[in-house]
Amino acid sequence: MASSILSDCSSSATSRLLPLRRALLAPAPCRFRPTTAPAPPRRPLFVAAQLPLLPRTRGMASVSAATAAASTDSATVSADACAKIIDGKLVAKQISEEIAVEIAKMKDAIGVVPGLAVILVGSRKDSQTYVRNKKKACEAVGIKSYEVNLPEDSSEDEVLKHIATFNSDPSVHGILVQLPLPHHMNDENILNAVSIEKDVDGFHPLNIGRLAMQGRDPFFVPCTPKGCMELLHRYGVEIKGKRAVVIGRSNIVGMPAALLLQKANATVSIVHSNTKKPEEITRQADIVIAAVGVANLVRGSWIKPGAAIIDVGINPVDDPESPRGYRLVGDVCYEEVSKIAGLITPVPGGVGPMTIAMLLSNTLESAKRIHKFK
Amino acid sequence: MASSILSDCSSSATSRLLPLRRALLAPAPCRFRPTTAPAPPRRPLFVAAQLPLLPRTRGMASVSAATAAASTDSATVSADACAKIIDGKLVAKQISEEIAVEIAKMKDAIGVVPGLAVILVGSRKDSQTYVRNKKKACEAVGIKSYEVNLPEDSSEDEVLKHIATFNSDPSVHGILVQLPLPHHMNDENILNAVSIEKDVDGFHPLNIGRLAMQGRDPFFVPCTPKGCMELLHRYGVEIKGKRAVVIGRSNIVGMPAALLLQKANATVSIVHSNTKKPEEITRQADIVIAAVGVANLVRGSWIKPGAAIIDVGINPVDDPESPRGYRLVGDVCYEEVSKIAGLITPVPGGVGPMTIAMLLSNTLESAKRIHKFK
Known part of the structure; x- marks a missing residue:
C-alpha cells in the first residue's frame, strides 16, 4: 500500500499532506510546472557518453558488447526531456558480468x-x-x-x-x-x-x-552510496572541484555519500530537514544526490541547468491506473527535473539495481583481500 | 622563524607567494580593503552577550564572577571594528575553573x-x-x-x-x-x-x-573542534538551521568541526583547496570556521555581514617591528573581517587557549565515565 504522506508531481496525481516534521522540506503541490523554474537549456554541464564508459572500478573487467546492447525498460522518458538518462539497470548488469568473470578467475587460480x-x-x-x-x-x-x-x-x-x-x-x-x-x-x-x-x-x-x-x-564503502558514485564515474561526470549537494543525511546513504563526494574532491553541502531554503543551495550544485525519502521533493526550480542528478528515493504514491494501486517515484520530480538537468537517474531503474551490484562487488573485494588475490 | 610562504593582510606588511598547490585559495595582496567587500553593517546576525553566557557543557559548573571580571589581553581591536570579540582566553579560564571544582568534588566523593x-x-x-x-x-x-x-x-x-x-x-x-x-x-x-x-x-x-x-x-570529541563549538555555545550563537562553512578538511580540525556543526543541525559546506570561488560559498555562511593554515586567507569580501567567525589558524608572519621578528596571525584577515562580522575570535587569544581546556575536559569526562561518577 502506498503511504498517504507522500506527494506527487505528475500532472495526474493529487498533492498530499506531508507530516509536520518535514514541513520545511515540503514541496508545494505540483500540478503544473512552477513559474519560478529557470528556463531549461539544451546544453548539459556534463558530456555523457552514448553508453556507459568503460568501467573505472578497480579490478573489474571491461564491458561486454552484448551487455551494452541489452538495456531494456528503464523509466519512461518525456518527449521534451533533455537530460541524458543514467541507466542503472544496464550498469548494474555490466558490473555483475565483470564480477562473474573475476570470480571465475579466482576460482581457477586459488x-x-x-x-x-x-x-x-x-x-x-x-x-x-x-x-x-x-x-x-x-x-x-x-x-x-x-x-x-x-x-x-x-x-x-x-x-x-x-x-x-x-x-x-x-x-x-x-x-x-x-x-x-x-x-x-x-x-x-x-x-x-x-x-x-x-x-x-x-x-x-x-x-x-x-x-x-x-x-x-574503509574496508568497505556502503553499497548504495558506492552505487551512486559508480554511476557518476561510469557516465564520465567530473567530481573534483564541482559543487555537490546531498539531500538527506542518513547513516546508510546521505552521510556516506557526502563523505565519498568529499573524498573525490567535490565541495559538498548537506541539505536536511533543518535547512532553510533548500532550493537555493541545491540550485548551486553541479551534482545532486537526493536521499531523503520524500516523493518528488526536488523540483525543477531547485536544479542548476545541466546538473547531474542521482535520485536514491523509492517512494510509493497512489495511482489508481496502476494494477497495484500505486507506483514508485523518486525524491526528484522526474517530469520537471529531466527537462533541466544534464544527467538524471530514473526511478525505478536508476540507483536501485546498483545497490545489490555493489554488495556483490564488496563481497568479491573482501574475498580477494582475505585470500590476498589480486 | 616565520615561514616565507605566508601572506599578511595588515597594511604594514608585504604580501608573499603562496605555494602552487594552494594557488586556488590564495588571497590577492591586501594593502587596502578590496572594493568588492560588502559595506559593513552595524547590526550583527547574532546577539552576543556582554560576557560569555553561562556554560552549556554537560557537567560543568557555572561561571564565577571573579573569572568573568578577569578578562585581560586578548587581541588588539581596531577602533572601527564592529564585531564582538570572542574571548577564548576568558572562556578557557572559566572552563578550567569549572573543571577544578568538578575534580575536587570527585576526589572528595570517591x-x-x-x-x-x-x-x-x-x-x-x-x-x-x-x-x-x-x-x-x-x-x-x-x-x-x-x-x-x-x-x-x-x-x-x-x-x-x-x-x-x-x-x-x-x-x-x-x-x-x-x-x-x-x-x-x-x-x-x-x-x-x-x-x-x-x-x-x-x-x-x-x-x-x-x-x-x-x-x-563518540567517546571523545577532538579538542580543537570541540573548543570551537564551545565558544559558539557560550556566546549564544544559534547553530540549528544556520548555514555554516568550514574552510579546511583536516582530520584533526576541519572535518570533525564540520561533523559537529552538522550534528548541531547546521547546513554545512566544506571549502578546501579544490573549491572554486571559495569566497562565494563562504559569503553565504552565518558561521565560518577557518582551519586551513594559510595566513589571512579569509578576507572581508568573503564574509556575510553579521556572521560568527571562528579562526583556528595560527600562522607566523614576518614582522621586523616585533622583538621575535615575527608575529602570529590567523587564517582570517582580522583587520577586514572584524569590520563586517558579528562575532570573531582573535589570534592569539581565541581558539588557541580552548584546545588545552578541552583536553582537560575530555580527561575529566573519561575519568567520570570509567568510575561511573556523575
Missing part, C-alpha cells in the same frame, strides 16, 4: 569462491523479497550464499551467536544482517558484532570513520 | 583524580613547549600528569609498549601521543593502539565514525 551470509530475523514480506533477490544475484555471479532465518521472537543472543559463527567461518567473506530488526533488538549491538573485515554493508562506525578521514580507507 | 599520560618522542622544541603547557594546565586543575620522554631514534615497538602500559593502568584516564612523531614511525599504527576509552584526543577512526553517525556519540 580454488576459492566468495561467500555471503545473510541473517534474516522475522517474516517481513519486503525483507524476504530483498533477501531472495540478493540470493539470486549471488548465484548469478558465482558467490556462494549462506542464509539464516530466525523467528521474529528470537533473542539478541541468538543473532549474535550466528554472527560469531560466520565471523570465524573462512568460507564466508561478507555478513549482512537484514534491516530492520525486530524492535526488541539493539541494532547497534548487532551490527557492531559483525567482523570489520566482513562488514560488506560498510555500516560499522570504524568503516565510516575511515571513510571520513583523509589518508585512510 | 577518592579518584583524573590522570593524563603524555608520550613525547624526540626533542622538538615546539612539542616540548606544548607538553610542558599541558602539564601545567593539568596541575592547575588537579589532573595527575604522567609523562614518558623517548629519544628520537626509539622504535615503534617501544612507543607501543608504553601505550599498552597506560592502556591497562587504572589511574590513567587519558592517553595522548604528542604529534608529529618521527618519520620512521607509522602514526596510524600508534594512534590506533590507544584504547578507545582513553583516546582523549578523539582521533581514533571509531570515534570519528561515531561522530559522523546519527544516533551515535
Whole structure:
C-alpha cells in the first residue's frame, strides 16, 4: 500500500499532506510546472557518453558488447526531456558480468569462491523479497550464499551467536544482517558484532570513520552510496572541484555519500530537514544526490541547468491506473527535473539495481583481500 | 622563524607567494580593503552577550564572577571594528575553573583524580613547549600528569609498549601521543593502539565514525573542534538551521568541526583547496570556521555581514617591528573581517587557549565515565 504522506508531481496525481516534521522540506503541490523554474537549456554541464564508459572500478573487467546492447525498460522518458538518462539497470548488469568473470578467475587460480551470509530475523514480506533477490544475484555471479532465518521472537543472543559463527567461518567473506530488526533488538549491538573485515554493508562506525578521514580507507564503502558514485564515474561526470549537494543525511546513504563526494574532491553541502531554503543551495550544485525519502521533493526550480542528478528515493504514491494501486517515484520530480538537468537517474531503474551490484562487488573485494588475490 | 610562504593582510606588511598547490585559495595582496567587500553593517546576525553566557557543557559548573571580571589581553581591536570579540582566553579560564571544582568534588566523593599520560618522542622544541603547557594546565586543575620522554631514534615497538602500559593502568584516564612523531614511525599504527576509552584526543577512526553517525556519540570529541563549538555555545550563537562553512578538511580540525556543526543541525559546506570561488560559498555562511593554515586567507569580501567567525589558524608572519621578528596571525584577515562580522575570535587569544581546556575536559569526562561518577 502506498503511504498517504507522500506527494506527487505528475500532472495526474493529487498533492498530499506531508507530516509536520518535514514541513520545511515540503514541496508545494505540483500540478503544473512552477513559474519560478529557470528556463531549461539544451546544453548539459556534463558530456555523457552514448553508453556507459568503460568501467573505472578497480579490478573489474571491461564491458561486454552484448551487455551494452541489452538495456531494456528503464523509466519512461518525456518527449521534451533533455537530460541524458543514467541507466542503472544496464550498469548494474555490466558490473555483475565483470564480477562473474573475476570470480571465475579466482576460482581457477586459488580454488576459492566468495561467500555471503545473510541473517534474516522475522517474516517481513519486503525483507524476504530483498533477501531472495540478493540470493539470486549471488548465484548469478558465482558467490556462494549462506542464509539464516530466525523467528521474529528470537533473542539478541541468538543473532549474535550466528554472527560469531560466520565471523570465524573462512568460507564466508561478507555478513549482512537484514534491516530492520525486530524492535526488541539493539541494532547497534548487532551490527557492531559483525567482523570489520566482513562488514560488506560498510555500516560499522570504524568503516565510516575511515571513510571520513583523509589518508585512510574503509574496508568497505556502503553499497548504495558506492552505487551512486559508480554511476557518476561510469557516465564520465567530473567530481573534483564541482559543487555537490546531498539531500538527506542518513547513516546508510546521505552521510556516506557526502563523505565519498568529499573524498573525490567535490565541495559538498548537506541539505536536511533543518535547512532553510533548500532550493537555493541545491540550485548551486553541479551534482545532486537526493536521499531523503520524500516523493518528488526536488523540483525543477531547485536544479542548476545541466546538473547531474542521482535520485536514491523509492517512494510509493497512489495511482489508481496502476494494477497495484500505486507506483514508485523518486525524491526528484522526474517530469520537471529531466527537462533541466544534464544527467538524471530514473526511478525505478536508476540507483536501485546498483545497490545489490555493489554488495556483490564488496563481497568479491573482501574475498580477494582475505585470500590476498589480486 | 616565520615561514616565507605566508601572506599578511595588515597594511604594514608585504604580501608573499603562496605555494602552487594552494594557488586556488590564495588571497590577492591586501594593502587596502578590496572594493568588492560588502559595506559593513552595524547590526550583527547574532546577539552576543556582554560576557560569555553561562556554560552549556554537560557537567560543568557555572561561571564565577571573579573569572568573568578577569578578562585581560586578548587581541588588539581596531577602533572601527564592529564585531564582538570572542574571548577564548576568558572562556578557557572559566572552563578550567569549572573543571577544578568538578575534580575536587570527585576526589572528595570517591577518592579518584583524573590522570593524563603524555608520550613525547624526540626533542622538538615546539612539542616540548606544548607538553610542558599541558602539564601545567593539568596541575592547575588537579589532573595527575604522567609523562614518558623517548629519544628520537626509539622504535615503534617501544612507543607501543608504553601505550599498552597506560592502556591497562587504572589511574590513567587519558592517553595522548604528542604529534608529529618521527618519520620512521607509522602514526596510524600508534594512534590506533590507544584504547578507545582513553583516546582523549578523539582521533581514533571509531570515534570519528561515531561522530559522523546519527544516533551515535563518540567517546571523545577532538579538542580543537570541540573548543570551537564551545565558544559558539557560550556566546549564544544559534547553530540549528544556520548555514555554516568550514574552510579546511583536516582530520584533526576541519572535518570533525564540520561533523559537529552538522550534528548541531547546521547546513554545512566544506571549502578546501579544490573549491572554486571559495569566497562565494563562504559569503553565504552565518558561521565560518577557518582551519586551513594559510595566513589571512579569509578576507572581508568573503564574509556575510553579521556572521560568527571562528579562526583556528595560527600562522607566523614576518614582522621586523616585533622583538621575535615575527608575529602570529590567523587564517582570517582580522583587520577586514572584524569590520563586517558579528562575532570573531582573535589570534592569539581565541581558539588557541580552548584546545588545552578541552583536553582537560575530555580527561575529566573519561575519568567520570570509567568510575561511573556523575
